[in-house]
Amino acid sequence: MPDSLVHRLITENTTDLTPRQRVFCARIVGGASGAEAARQAGYSAQVAAQQASRLLAQGKIRQEVARLNADAAAAGQAALDRMLSKVEQVYTHAIRQRQCAAALRAIEIEGALRQHGARSLPADVLPSDLEFDMPPADQIT
Secondary structure: OOHHHHHHHHHOOOOOOOHHHHHHHHHHHOOOOHHHHHHHOOOOHHHHHHHHHHHHOOHHHHHHHHHHHHHHHHHHHHHHHHHHHHHHHHHHHHHHOOOHHHHHHHHHHHHHHHHHOOOOOOOOOOHHHHOOOOOOHHHOO
16 A cells, blocks of 8 residues: 555544554555554554454444545556556557557456456556557547
């Protein structure tokens, strides 16, 4: 999870959680283990695992983690939709220019994005793979 999103989640006080609890929830959603999330939230390393267990037993913590997960999933889907739109433009342009290799690569990239529900390009795809001398999107028909 990008640091800017974590910062927003931590500072956004839409619940009755304490700042430590908000940090804990954001770190859990970001993929940290319970103990690591507790340490990052400022709880003692000696009791981090027990504190994580106590926190995760609270309904308001579970609700916040679920809400943050839903928000992250929606943001990820929006990013995926934007990338798929770009790939579709590349594909359309490549077909019109009879650039078969570029069209096939666009299909391959689209398949990888859809298969993995990716929030970013697959590891073997460089941003330059999506760059072509294309007219503006509104001129592609």
